[in-house]
Amino acid sequence: MSAAAPGAVATTLVGFARFARGNGFRIGLAETRDGLRAAALIPPTDRTCLKRMLRSLYCSGRDDWQRFDAVFDAYWRPPNRRASPRGAGGGRRPPERDAEQALAPRGQPADAERAGGSAGTFAGAALGGASAREELGRGDFRLLADPAELQQTLQLAERLARRMRRHLARRQRVQRRGRQLHLRRTIRGSLRHGGTPLTLAFRKRRTRLPRLLLLLDVSRSMSLYSYVFLRFARGIVGAFADADAFVYHTRLIHVTAALRQRDVEQTKQKLAVLSAGWAGGTRIGACLQAFNHHYGRRVNARTVVVIVSDGLDTGPAPLLATEMAALKRRARRVVWLNPLLGRCGYRPVQAGMQAALPYVDLFAPAHDLDSLLALERELVRL
Amino acid sequence: MNVAGDWQARFDAVGYIADPELATALFLLEHLKRPLLLEGDAGVGKTEVAKALAQALDCRLIRLQCYEGLDVNAAVYEWNYQRQLLAIKILEARELGASASEQQIFSEAYLLKRPLLEAITQTDPPVLLIDEIDRADEEFEAYLLEVLSDYQITIPELGTQHATRIPRVVLTSNGTRELSDALRRRCLYHYMDYPSFDKELRIVHKRLPDIGAELARQVVAFVQQLRQQELRKAPGVAETLDWAAALAGLGVERLDADPALLGETLMCLLKTKEDRDAVPPESVARLAAAAV
Numbered sequence: 001m002s003a004a005a006p007g008a009v010a011t012t013l014v015g016f017a018r019f020a021r022g023n024g025f026r027i028g029l030a031e032t033r034d035g036l037r038a039a040a041l042i043p044p045t046d047r048t049c050l051k052r053m054l055r056s057l058y059c060s061g062r063d064d065w066q067r068f069d070a071v072f073d074a075y076w077r078p079p080n081r082r083a084s085p086r087g088a089g090g091g092r093r094p095p096e097r098d099a100e101q102a103l104a105p106r107g108q109p110a111d112a113e114r115a116g117g118s119a120g121t122f123a124g125a126a127l128g129g130a131s132a133r134e135e136l137g138r139g140d141f142r143l144l145a146d147p148a149e150l151q152q153t154l155q156l157a158e159r160l161a162r163r164m165r166r167h168l169a170r171r172q173r174v175q176r177r178g179r180q181l182h183l184r185r186t187i188r189g190s191l192r193h194g195g196t197p198l199t200l201a202f203r204k205r206r207t208r209l210p211r212l213l214l215l216l217d218v219s220r221s222m223s224l225y226s227y228v229f230l231r232f233a234r235g236i237v238g239a240f241a242d243a244d245a246f247v248y249h250t251r252l253i254h255v256t257a258a259l260r261q262r263d264v265e266q267t268k269q270k271l272a273v274l275s276a277g278w279a280g281g282t283r284i285g286a287c288l289q290a291f292n293h294h295y296g297r298r299v300n301a302r303t304v305v306v307i308v309s310d311g312l313d314t315g316p317a318p319l320l321a322t323e324m325a326a327l328k329r330r331a332r333r334v335v336w337l338n339p340l341l342g343r344c345g346y347r348p349v350q351a352g353m354q355a356a357l358p359y360v361d362l363f364a365p366a367h368d369l370d371s372l373l374a375l376e377r378e379l380v381r382l
Numbered sequence: 383m384n385v386a387g388d389w390q391a392r393f394d395a396v397g398y399i400a401d402p403e404l405a406t407a408l409f410l411l412e413h414l415k416r417p418l419l420l421e422g423d424a425g426v427g428k429t430e431v432a433k434a435l436a437q438a439l440d441c442r443l444i445r446l447q448c449y450e451g452l453d454v455n456a457a458v459y460e461w462n463y464q465r466q467l468l469a470i471k472i473l474e475a476r477e478l479g480a481s482a483s484e485q486q487i488f489s490e491a492y493l494l495k496r497p498l499l500e501a502i503t504q505t506d507p508p509v510l511l512i513d514e515i516d517r518a519d520e521e522f523e524a525y526l527l528e529v530l531s532d533y534q535i536t537i538p539e540l541g542t543q544h545a546t547r548i549p550r551v552v553l554t555s556n557g558t559r560e561l562s563d564a565l566r567r568r569c570l571y572h573y574m575d576y577p578s579f580d581k582e583l584r585i586v587h588k589r590l591p592d593i594g595a596e597l598a599r600q601v602v603a604f605v606q607q608l609r610q611q612e613l614r615k616a617p618g619v620a621e622t623l624d625w626a627a628a629l630a631g632l633g634v635e636r637l638d639a640d641p642a643l644l645g646e647t648l649m650c651l652l653k654t655k656e657d658r659d660a661v662p663p664e665s666v667a668r669l670a671a672a673a674v
Contacts, residue, residue: 026567034414041413042385049385052406057414060566062421062557065573184455187463190470192480211559241520242559256560293612297558 009044010036016054019075025058025068047076063257154231156369161235164376165209210304210332212236212243215291217309219249219282225339225367229308232372234259234267244298248287254295284309284352285319292326299330308337308366313352320352324359335378336360342367385409398427398434399577399584407572408435417530417551419515419566422574425618428554432511435550442508444549446497448518457522458535460494488539498526499535502545509550516555520562527565579606582622589623593630600637601626603673608651613660617651625650637670644670 017032038053051072059065185201214233218226226247233245237259244256261267299305305327313320328334336356340346342365348357357363362378365371389405400408408431411418420428436443446457466487473483495503501510515523529535533545553569555561577585579602586598601622609616617625628647629637637644645663652658661669 026563028567031567034410034416037414038410041409046384048402049406052386052403053410055403056407056410056418056570056572057416059571059573060419060563060569061571062573065571183463184461187461187466241562244560260563296614297556300558 009039013039016072016075017058020058020071023071025064025071026060027058031057061257153369154228157228157232157372158235158238160369160372161232162239164236165239209240211300211302212240213299213303213305213331214243214245215288215305215307215309216245216247217249217282217284217307218247219312221282221310221312222308222339225308229366230255230259230271234264244295246291246295248282248284248291250281250283250286252287252290252294281314282309282312283315284311284313284356285315285317285323288323288327289319292323292330296326296330299327301332303331304333304335305331306335306337307356307360308339310338310340311336311348311350311353311356313350315352317351317355321355321359324356328359333361334359335362335364335375337364337366337371337375339365339367341365342371392438393434394588396434396437397588398430398438399581399588400431400434401581404431404572404574407570410570411550411552414570415548415550417553417569419553419555419561419569419571420574421555421557421571423576423616423618424556425616425620426574426576427619428574429511429513430619432509432513432552432554435552436509439509439550441506441550442504443511444497444501444504444508445511445513447513448515448522450517450519452518452522454525456496457498458496459499459537460496461488461539462492462494466492490540493537493540498529499537499543501549501551502529502533502535503543504549505546507547507549509552512551512553514556515553515565516558516561523562523565527562527568530565530568576609576616577619579603582606582619585619586622586626590626590630593626594635597629597635597637598626600670600673601629604637604669605651607669607672608661611661611665613652613657614654615652615657621651621653636674638667638674641667641670 013035014032017027017035021027035054035057038057039050042049042053051069054072055065055068059068182201186197186199189199189201190197214229214236216226216229216233218230230247233255237243237245237256244254245259247253247255255271258267258271324334338348338353341348341363348354348363364375364378366375386402386405386409389408390400390402393400393405393408407418410416420431422428432445433443469487469492470483473486497510501508512526515526518526530551533548534542536542576582582605583598583602586593586602587595590598605617605622605625625647628650632643632647634640634643641663645666648658648661648666652661
């Protein structure tokens, strides 16, 4: 591979690159090669320097940076040298094509009426306890008992998110119609007429897609919904390059990187590692406080913050109100999706919900696929 | 001398205190010709790294400040329209053929080089600082990735410009948005945190050689504690230096000497009203007492 490092050292280094890759570091061939080149520049005994070099080569983010030490030490501590990398290779890619087709029959965007009406129709079905014959789009997520159906719904939720991006992009192209002169083109075109700008070129104003930021409640009260929303979030962060996703229960966890894993299984593994304390109580206020403090800078004037929660907060309501106000100040819009809103007879009277509502621009149900689909037009309205 | 020590010494000579990790990353930047991505909170000294690097290597610093909506015309090149128009009129008078005049007005004399093109056409490799890349759009990021892998830029009217020498590229990011994996992979990575007490003290002494040892120690201790508080914008290293210079300029020798003056100079550290309110005079007094 490279003449830079002698055989044994090279083998060890390549082994480490594989080991690190197995541990979630994003390392390609070019990085491995440069690792060898770098190692050849220093005396082979200088382990500290090697570690620093490989750290700056192999890390690609703060998380990597912080856990690199452990990975490096684990590999170079003698007993572990031969340990096989965790989860290396073997991951099967999800069958994208088939799934794409599976989505096709329900391609038509739901109109608001249908989405709204489904809440009512569904109350009856809930009593019957059977959702198998209901159209999947209107099946309340909490009532999905059949594993196959659940699987399909999960896939649809993700696909739906990806389709949103395509729809939004298409609308943008039709909408943009600016009247600003494109000087560069105009002059280029005027050459033909000896420098007289006979034909004018115009610059079209480009409206930008919103930046989506999802905050998902994964506490116990939401456990019947959280899987669907995680898949939805996975679709969103996959389709919108600048989207971000967080989950929270009693604390806040950044899950964008985990959701970006190409393989669903890998996503599951990553989430499992992060998931200690899931399906417990919720402290929405405290989590929003943590969010505003650590990630507040990610919220800008074209950010649409989507909070998915049932609003059953065990923390103090005033804190939630303060943090919602802070969030509202930074964000373009704040959307609150409440799965309970799709149920008959639900009123948002809980203290937490009441505290948050003044700062919410859109309060919408999200208990079935149709209600998610109805979001599309809300999101495009920045 | 080892790799890190060598670069630490070079940076020390231009007044920048680099830790061994950063020094190693800079060594690799120089030897592997890979761009270096610096991440960290605002005010930890990311931009300074590029400036110090240019000074240490005694080469030009070319800076591209990114912002939302940054496009090719502002980042790569643009034609000088006014001169072109003028030239067209002059050429008309000389009755040159269309193709001859076209060739003339799309020559390098009418090209305005913007930072990226400027950087790759230098004969001495400069330091190219791409500041706050996270503010630029994804489209620009993708374009940048292409430039950073091939070091060539295509101008339709002129052809492809290859880099004569590969520039040293430093990118900084504040983390306002996630960068693409491809760009991250292409770059060396270094995460910068706020400096430790010892390091910050050394920075203060380095930058403000005239400051009293006792005041410097107290200022750094105060700021280090202040960063632990819940603030909207934690004070960076530049703020520490400003404040230390202000206090030294006012003839303050100890932080607990004049609480009122201390309160008034805090505007060097706390730059939003919220943060000022979050640190009332009592807290200032408490922090000062602890720092002394």
